[in-house]
Amino acid sequence: MKFSYNWLKEYIPKLPEPKQVADLVTRHAFEVSEIKKQKGDVIFDIDILPNRMPDASSHRGLAQEIAAIMKLNLSAKGGSASGGKSQKSKFNLKKKKLKKNDLEISILDKDTVLRYHGALIKSIKIKPSPKWMQERLGALGIKSINNVVDITNYVMVEYGHPLHAFDYEKIHGRTLTIRKAKADEALETLDGVSHSLSDDILVISDKDRIIDLAGIMGGKNSEMDPKTKTVFLQVATFEPTFVHRASRILKKRTEASLRYSAGIDPNLAGLALERALLLLGELADGTVTGFIDIYPKPVYARHIRFRPEKANQVLGTRIPEKEMTSILQRLSFDVSRKKNAPKELIVKVPSLRRDLELEEDLIEEVGRIYGYDQIEAKRPVGELAPAAIDRHLFFKEKIRDLFRASGFDEVRNYAFIGEKHIADLGPQDRSALIEVENPQSREFSHLRPILLPSLAYAVSEALKFSKDIRYFEVGRVYQWLPVTYRDTPDLERLNLAFAITHAKNQEGSQAFFELKGALDTIFESLGLHDVWYDDVPASPETLTQGVGRFLHPYQFSEIKLGEKKLGIFGMLHPALKKKFNIKDDLSVGEVFLDELIGETEKEKEYRPISKYPAVTRDLAILVPRDVRVVKVLDIIENTGGSLLTDVDLFDMYEGDEIVDGKKNFAFHLIFQSTDRTLKDEEVERVMQNIIKALEENIEWEVRK
Amino acid sequence: MEDLNRLEKEAKGEIAKTASDAVLTNIRTKWLGRKGRLTMVLRGLKDLPEEDRRRVGQEANRLKKTLEDLFEERRVEFREKERVAKEKRVDVTLPGRKMPIGHLHPLTRALREINSIFQSLGFSVVGGPEIETEWYNFDALNIPADHPARDMWDTFWLKTKDRKQKLLLRTHTSPVQIRYMKKHQPPFRIVIPGKVFRHEATDATHEMEFHQLEGLMVDKGISIAHFKHVIGHFFEKFFETKAKKIEVSLRPSFFPFTEPSFEVWISCIFCAPRATARRTSRKGCSVCKYSGGLEVAGAGMVHPTVFHNAGLNPKDVQGFAFGFGVERLVMMKYNIPDIRLFHSSDPRFLRQF
Incomplete structure (x- = not known):
């Protein structure tokens, strides 16, 4: 909001130079975002805080604030700045009541208007306003129109209350009705913009039509023109919420709507009207024929209890009571001592300060005028409880570290997805998608239900800059539940997604096993020794919370602990590879971290390390080509008993040297006991049992 | 008969001084060879009187064993040296081979660092939902509907099936204050890092999705003076400015x-650290826009209505809350020019951290 230095100086003759004013205002009240020299004046751009709009969005109000900060006196002439040489209004506001024949005002919803004040003025001479007024408005960026309009604007920036002048002859039926608009109504405002209205919007209409958007802007149809003779000058204090809502819906902000939205002291309406009439008499020759003042619930000054001791406790200071009283008085509050309570004061704040209601509000006034910079930092004392470490958070970070240690780079994608990814989701996922009502764009219209689509896309982008991408992401996913949710945290889950690329010239399944190996390492580091990879015969489309759709139908596996699904991984579906234009092999997967972390907590248990040596035996076996490793492993493990602690596949061969369409597996078998050194015969006995069990399959042949 | 002690000293001295295998062989012959000095001693034993013969014999044989061990020890040493000398000399100027190692996102790193600074001050790290109800995000925080204060947050609203409760993407981490205070008993000392959303156009300094860290310290008698200490300590640690103290300045808001x-303003970490004290001095740099100060956080003493909405009696508790944008601090610290880079999938960015 713009303020003129020269104008402020009329209120405060001893005002220091502009830079010092800006510095002090910034430290004690509002940020001065710009100081600009302009035609012999200096214009400040000041960010008046929203709660201070009622009292400080005017030159008179800001001058009051500056005087309080700087311990300076306001000029005795007060509000009579330039123009308005005569000190007293020549109109007596109380005597001439507006006749119903002249103009009838009706307010349909009483709660929409706090005060409706105004005057009918005849014999107006429309002409340009004097040079000093034009210059002053111009400096603040307000265009000069004519003397009457300029006066309304001038009084607004002087007092902070907006005014509006209607051309009386254009008010059909001599009635003004303040009401909510109807859905099919419309109005063209003074700036030539047409608005279609709704019942959320407060308007003023005459007998036939709407002529004003209350608190925002007047209608073109009741605009003054050079021939205007009679003016109805309206100073209405609207209830802030109605103006604010209408201004938001119509996306229309004006100097008036800003002030109305923040709330205005209805008592200001009287002062503003008086001031405007004074100027109208001087600059437009008008004569008042009648006044109206509908003010059913007058607003009075508030009394607030204030305890200096409490103020010092909140601020962390030792400001003497005398100094606090002086600060409050400088802000033009009355301070008195509370009866029978020597440590309490009663502070009377004017209705203009709509922001002050509680003792805390007054503490802020004392604190900022005293100066926050004067408060010395103090180390907090008291019981020092050690910070609690959240287990969930701990494991989340541990998982990040493990992926990083396995050569993965971390990415963070947007929580939003758009049409590009939605089409790929399964029907179930699509129906559970959470949609943004007012999205930024079509690319960010919904919240992601899984991480994988955005990660796969990120990898395709990354491949433009580098080969061998290994990415992971830990992030939240969002979905409606099939049942009613209890609270919003129910709609969110924490997932983990990962991807590895491999240049195409290598063996097709390399990326798959590299990812599987990385996962093994990570699960083991987390103490999850029993994770297994389930070979699911069904098509992946329906599997594992919709992630399966993104995987190659024959190259994927579910990650399980017992029967619990922790996630799924595999090669990216060929259709998506094509869509994202990925030439390299790409293995991807997604894990449900909430499930995983739950399991990690259970699994943490100490396993004793055996003091006795381990014995390793090798076993090689020829099997038909369609036999899978897991089948052989199962037999070995089931027969091996408690002495067999580990089995490792260290070689697989299916080359030409092996006949009959067979392949060769070679394993290390590790035997160990926790209570004794194993004897050769013991191990041998187990080995023979294993071999016997394996060779029960007719085509299998253990090589000896 | 030579003195065995003197012989031992002399022999050991010679062995120690020997510099090559060839010389060592000569010295061995000199001492232990057929006509070696020690051999001569042993041969002379028979001429000694009976009572000396046994004693000197034992001594001489012990010395012989000692010298043989020493010769052997040195020989092994020389051979090993010769073997190593034949091995290839490595070209240390060749480039090293890198082990594959991944990278954590800069935001992950920064959040860990921030959390640990606050943890060292006794603050616990707490989380909350990103999808919020209108009540938690606004009403409970004393931001009523149709109040211009709501315009301070441009909100993403969600389409909901039931019209009773409006849902949104949280515009700040402050709702977690309410959620936490409802479930716990004071004193509170928590920080809440998390993702927040604003419906605004993105550019180099604006994002629709970014992170905030919220802090809350509530007890009896916690004051603005305490806040100044905590926040000052944090920024000094985060920006690692040990030499120059960061000045914290609070401006009304x-x-x-x-x-x-x-x-909360701090003295600019890039230029004149004391410039905030005198805003009038035109010193500074482009980061602080020649003001010498940086606005880094919003803060205040928790409003009684907020305590009330969280089920606490404002008479019993007092404390401060603060919040700041994490990306902005990280951008300052690592000199990252564009906030949109945090969502980048470009490995040339991600692998820098």
Whole structure:
């Protein structure tokens, strides 16, 4: 909001130079975002805080604030700045009541208007306003129109209350009705913009039509023109919420709507009207024929209890009571001592300060005028409880570290997805998608239900800059539940997604096993020794919370602990590879971290390390080509008993040297006991049992 | 008969001084060879009187064993040296081979660092939902509907099936204050890092999705003076400015959920550290826009209405809350020019951290 230095100086003759004013205002009240020299004046751009709009969005109000900060006196002439040489209004506001024949005002919803004040003025001479007024408005960026309009604007920036002048002859039926608009109504405002209205919007209409958007802007149809003779000058204090809502819906902000939205002291309406009439008499020759003042619930000054001791406790200071009283008085509050309570004061704040209601509000006034910079930092004392470490958070970070240690780079994608990814989701996922009502764009219209689509896309982008991408992401996913949710945290889950690329010239399944190996390492580091990879015969489309759709139908596996699904991984579906234009092999997967972390907590248990040596035996076996490793492993493990602690596949061969369409597996078998050194015969006995069990399959042949 | 002690000293000295295998062989012959000096001693034993013969014999044989061991020890040493000398000399100027190692996102790193600074001050790290109800995000924080204060947050609203409760993407981490205070008993000392959303156009300094860290310290008698200490300590640690002290300056502001409210400014970490004290001096750099100060956080004393909405009696508790944008601090610290890079999938960015 713009303020003129020269104008402020009329209120405060001893005002220091502009830079010092800006510095002090910034430290004690509002940020001065710009100081600009302009035609012999200096214009400040000041960010008046929203709660201070009622009292400080005017030159008179800001001058009051500056005087309080700087311990300076306001000029005795007060509000009579330039123009308005005569000190007293020549109109007596109380005597001439507006006749119903002249103009009838009706307010349909009483709660929409706090005060409706105004005057009918005849014999107006429309002409340009004097040079000093034009210059002053111009400096603040307000265009000069004519003397009457300029006066309304001038009084607004002087007092902070907006005014509006209607051309009386254009008010059909001599009635003004303040009401909510109807859905099919419309109005063209003074700036030539047409608005279609709704019942959320407060308007003023005459007998036939709407002529004003209350608190925002007047209608073109009741605009003054050079021939205007009679003016109805309206100073209405609207209830802030109605103006604010209408201004938001119509996306229309004006100097008036800003002030109305923040709330205005209805008592200001009287002062503003008086001031405007004074100027109208001087600059437009008008004569008042009648006044109206509908003010059913007058607003009075508030009394607030204030305890200096409490103020010092909140601020962390030792400001003497005398100094606090002086600060409050400088802000033009009355301070008195509370009866029978020597440590309490009663502070009377004017209705203009709509922001002050509680003792805390007054503490802020004392604190900022005293100066926050004067408060010395103090180390907090008291019981020092050690910070609690959240287990969930701990494991989340541990998982990040493990992926990083396995050569993965971390990415963070947007929580939003758009049409590009939605089409790929399964029907179930699509129906559970959470949609943004007012999205930024079509690319960010919904919240992601899984991480994988955005990660796969990120990898395709990354491949433009580098080969061998290994990415992971830990992030939240969002979905409606099939049942009613209890609270919003129910709609969110924490997932983990990962991807590895491999240049195409290598063996097709390399990326798959590299990812599987990385996962093994990570699960083991987390103490999850029993994770297994389930070979699911069904098509992946329906599997594992919709992630399966993104995987190659024959190259994927579910990650399980017992029967619990922790996630799924595999090669990216060929259709998506094509869509994202990925030439390299790409293995991807997604894990449900909430499930995983739950399991990690259970699994943490100490396993004793055996003091006795381990014995390793090798076993090689020829099997038909369609036999899978897991089948052989199962037999070995089931027969091996408690002495067999580990089995490792260290070689697989299916080359030409092996006949009959067979392949060769070679394993290390590790035997160990926790209570004794194993004897050769013991191990041998187990080995023979294993071999016997394996060779029960007719085509299998253990090589000896 | 030579003195065995003197012989031992002399022989050991010679062995120690020997510099090559060839010389060592000569010295061995000199001492232990057929006509070696020690051999001569042993041969002379028979001429000794009976009572000396046994004693000297034992001594001489012990010395012989000692010298043989020493010769052997040195020989092994020389052979090993010769073997190593034949091995290839490595070209240390060749480039090293890198082990594959991944990278954590800069935000992950920064959040860990920030959390640990606050943990060292006794603050616990707490989380909350990103999808919020209108009540938690606004009403509970003393931001009523149709109040211009709501315009301070441009909100993403969600389409909901039931019209009773409006849902949104949280515009700040402050709702977690309410959620936490409802479930716990004071004193509170928590920080809440998390993702927040604003419906605004993105550019180099604006994002629709970014992170905030919210802090809350509530007890009896927690004051603005305490806040100044905590926040000053944090920024000094985070920006690692051990030499120059960061000056914290509070400027009046307005937030519906705090009273008093203020903006937190620190002396610019890139230029004149004391410039905030005198704003009039035109020193500074482009980062602080030649003001010498940086606005880094919003803060205030928790508003009584907020305590009330969280089920606490404002008479019993007092404390401060603060919040700041994490990306902005990380951008300052690592000199990252564009906030949109945090969502980048470009490995040339991600692999820098």
